[in-house]
Amino acid sequence: MIRTPRKSKHVHVLGAGIAGLTAAHELAERGYCVTVYDRDHAPGGKAATQYPWLRLRGHTKLHRMPAEHGFRLFPSFYRNVIHTMSRIPFDRTRSANANPDRQERGYNTVAENLLAAPWAAMVRSNIPVRIIPRAYGDKLGGFLRALEDVSTSLHFSEASSADTQRFQLKCLQFATSCRERRDQVGPHAYGGLSWWEFLGGDHLTPRFQQEVETFIRTMVAMDARGGNARTIGNVGMQLIFDLFSDGSGVDRVLNGPSSEQWLEPWERHLRTMMPRVGFRYGAAVTSISYDRARRRVSCFEYEEDHHRYTVPVGERDCVIAALPVDAMRAVLSRPASDELVNEDPSLTWIRNIDVSRYTAWMSGIQYYLERDVPIVRGHVYYPETPWKLSSVSQAQFWGPRFMQAYGAGICRGILSVDICDWEHNEGRHRAVGLLARECNEPKVVAQEIWAQLREAHQFGERSALPERYLGYHLDDSILFASPIQSYPVPDAYNRSRYFIHPPGSHLERPQARTTIPNLFLAGDYVQTNTDLATMEGANESAREAVNGLIEHDHLDGDLCEIFAPSEPAEFDYVKELDRDLFRRGEPHLFEVMGITQTIDGAPPGRGGALALAAGAVRGAQLVGEGLPRALERFF
Numbered sequence: 326m327i328r329t330p331r332k333s334k335h336v337h338v339l340g341a342g343i344a345g346l347t348a349a350h351e352l353a354e355r356g357y358c359v360t361v362y363d364r365d366h367a368p369g370g371k372a373a374t375q376y377p378w379l380r381l382r383g384h385t386k387l388h389r390m391p392a393e394h395g396f397r398l399f400p401s402f403y404r405n406v407i408h409t410m411s412r413i414p415f416d417r418t419r420s421a422n423a424n425p426d427r428q429e430r431g432y433n434t435v436a437e438n439l440l441a442a443p444w445a446a447m448v449r450s451n452i453p454v455r456i457i458p459r460a461y462g463d464k465l466g467g468f469l470r471a472l473e474d475v476s477t478s479l480h481f482s483e484a485s486s487a488d489t490q491r492f493q494l495k496c497l498q499f500a501t502s503c504r505e506r507r508d509q510v511g512p513h514a515y516g517g518l519s520w521w522e523f524l525g526g527d528h529l530t531p532r533f534q535q536e537v538e539t540f541i542r543t544m545v546a547m548d549a550r551g552g553n554a555r556t557i558g559n560v561g562m563q564l565i566f567d568l569f570s571d572g573s574g575v576d577r578v579l580n581g582p583s584s585e586q587w588l589e590p591w592e593r594h595l596r597t598m599m600p601r602v603g604f605r606y607g608a609a610v611t612s613i614s615y616d617r618a619r620r621r622v623s624c625f626e627y628e629e630d631h632h633r634y635t636v637p638v639g640e641r642d643c644v645i646a647a648l649p650v651d652a653m654r655a656v657l658s659r660p661a662s663d664e665l666v667n668e669d670p671s672l673t674w675i676r677n678i679d680v681s682r683y684t685a686w687m688s689g690i691q692y693y694l695e696r697d698v699p700i701v702r703g704h705v706y707y708p709e710t711p712w713k714l715s716s717v718s719q720a721q722f723w724g725p726r727f728m729q730a731y732g733a734g735i736c737r738g739i740l741s742v743d744i745c746d747w748e749h750n751e752g753r754h755r756a757v758g759l760l761a762r763e764c765n766e767p768k769v770v771a772q773e774i775w776a777q778l779r780e781a782h783q784f785g786e787r788s789a790l791p792e793r794y795l796g797y798h799l800d801d802s803i804l805f806a807s808p809i810q811s812y813p814v815p816d817a818y819n820r821s822r823y824f825i826h827p828p829g830s831h832l833e834r835p836q837a838r839t840t841i842p843n844l845f846l847a848g849d850y851v852q853t854n855t856d857l858a859t860m861e862g863a864n865e866s867a868r869e870a871v872n873g874l875i876e877h878d879h880l881d882g883d884l885c886e887i888f889a890p891s892e893p894a895e896f897d898y899v900k901e902l903d904r905d906l907f908r909r910g911e912p913h914l915f916e917v918m919g920i921t922q923t924i925d926g927a928p929p930g931r932g933g934a935l936a937l938a939a940g941a942v943r944g945a946q947l948v949g950e951g952l953p954r955a956l957e958r959f960f
């Protein structure tokens with residue numbers, strides 16, 4: 326590629342997570358000189374693999390084992406991050422997964438390390454494992470069947486059919502609502518509502534209320550009452566749309582540890598690009614200073630090995646701050662950042678952010694096992710576990726050669742578990758009466774979680790999970806106070822909290838472009854189409870930041886491509902009608918026609934809510950002539 330000289334001389338990227346690496350990649354491809362700064366010593370941030378040294382049960386030797394911060398899911402609606410992965414070369418000979426006998430050679434891209442995870446399962450004790458199939462064929466019929474399956478997965482003995490019908494109808498309402506209604510805050514808009522309010526959660530039976538609450542928390546560390554309707558609706562719809570894709574690329578996982586199969590090759594690639602991307606690890610950024618006269622960021626400071634360094638930001642240099650929101654808040658809270666914060670309202674928003682409202686604890690734990698317990702080829706959700714657990718068997722995707730490369734063949738299974746609730750429900754086994762964050766030892770957390778999982782997998786007297794594991798590793802970001810240093814022992818501390826989305830938050834969130842010409846923001850908390858703190862959102866935000874920088878350099882022809890999540894074209898017609906209604910200040914047509922209001926009296930049985938909707942079309946008096954015809958066409 327021939328690169329034109331850039332007006333910006335040097336770009337300083339703060340943070341080597343997915344957002345920072347994406348920004349560096351896009352910039353280097355466009356000929357910018359880039360240096361990335363990170364407080365850690367490896368790339369990837371929350372997506373990076375950790376490598377603890379463990380003594381596996383019954384063995385004396387220490388083994389270096391791979392452990393994910395939390396397992397990595399790549400649903401098929403991810404396009405930005407996959408687009409980046411398909412531009413990172415992967416040298417198969419360097420992989421622990423390479424077959425030494427066959428002398429594997431050659432390059433692929435890291436995107437080819439993704440494997441389809443075609444199934445997902447819902448596991449509850451003494452109930453047969455509920456498998457959610459991932460391919461439903463055609464679009465519209467598929468959507469309705471997928472909705473039916475998701476709602477009956479939630480459906481429990483005590484849930485009425487009116488519950489599942491309400492759930493289906495509200496999902497359909499969301500799917501057929503225009504973007505403006507979803508985004509905005511105000512009368513008949515969803516942006517300011519919780520998912521609970523949108524769903525009419527108070528009309529559900531208590532059992533179903535519990536199901537709706539816990540299911541969402543098990544996936545994204547937010548519950549229906551605390552989570553924004555827009556975020557949960559948009560992402561929930563994408564996940565349901567995924568269910569009726571052709572089944573080949575639905576959910577994907579990497580075929581080995583994220584750092585080996587993706588992040589380290591990415592760093593190597595960036596280091597060898599021309600111009601090369603430089604990395605400064607162990608550098609914890611502490612403040613960013615602003616020169617009011619020049620209206621530019623003038624310098625930033627970082628600490629490394631207890632020394633403080635100042636990096637001047639030259640006249641033509643730019644800064645992309647790709648730090649997580651809590652770290653960015655700390656940086657902006659330093660007096661040296663005062664001038665900067667006063668200059669831009671989004672920076673003030675970050676400095677004043679209520680961390681307990683906008684972030685939650687969510688982290689991973691790995692169990693190393695003597696044998697693999699795959700359960701399904703995909704992810705498993707345990708909605709009834711107090712600490713809201715989900716899991717995936719890594720071994721089935723990583724393959725035997727990886728398992729041989731670590732733990733000398735002793736370990737044949739890795740169950741990777743996400744813990745989505747550290748703050749609400751008490752443990753009931755080893756940590757009885759304690760919230761997860763109240764535990765003062767990782768061992769207690771590990772034993773409690775294993776007992777919760779075994780209980781969920783219990784059928785009669787037997788559990789599908791073995792009684793004992795060979796070893797475990799809890800995310801390094803969870804820090805436990807030493808009982809020797811402090812008494813009484815305080816709660817654990819999480820240095821890597823997960824960004825969540827309360828009602829009304831979308832429009833409040835900062836955008837990638839700030840009012841300061843040489844400062845851009847990237848990270849999973851920045852406003853994007855993706856609208857959920859994910860690797861996809863982080864990647865998209867970095868593309869936005871780079872585009873802002875390119876526009877600042879007046880090189881608009883060279884913008885990064887940004888992929889917005891797509892929805893089936895079948896819904897467009899009704900969404901267009903909904904846009905009309907919304908502009909006229911009306912609610913969604915299901916509400917205009919009284920369908921939502923009558924749902925509690927809907928006839929039981931399959932398709933009841935949908936049949937009711939279609940029936941109501943015929944009697945609709947409240948809407949203009951076009952709408953009933955449209956809805957009939959839709960059904």
Ligand SMILES: Cc1cc2nc3c(=O)[nH]c(=O)nc-3n(C[C@H](O)[C@H](O)[C@H](O)COP(=O)(O)OP(=O)(O)OC[C@H]3O[C@@H](n4cnc5c(N)ncnc54)[C@H](O)[C@@H]3O)c2cc1C
Nearest residue numbers: 340342343344364370371395397398610652848849859860
């Ligand atoms: C348990 C768990 C499971 C998850 N599972 C998935 C999943 O399956 N799929 C998915 O898409 N997403 C998942 N996510 C979310 C996803 O990992 C994050 O949204 C994404 O990785 C965030 O990337 P980022 O670059 O915005 O931030 P980060 O990953 O937080 O990167 C920020 C970087 O900044 C560095 N940093 C922090 N402070 C400073 C400082 N002062 N100075 C210098 N550097 C600093 C950090 O070391 C880090 O490298 C999960 C998250 C968690 C917590």
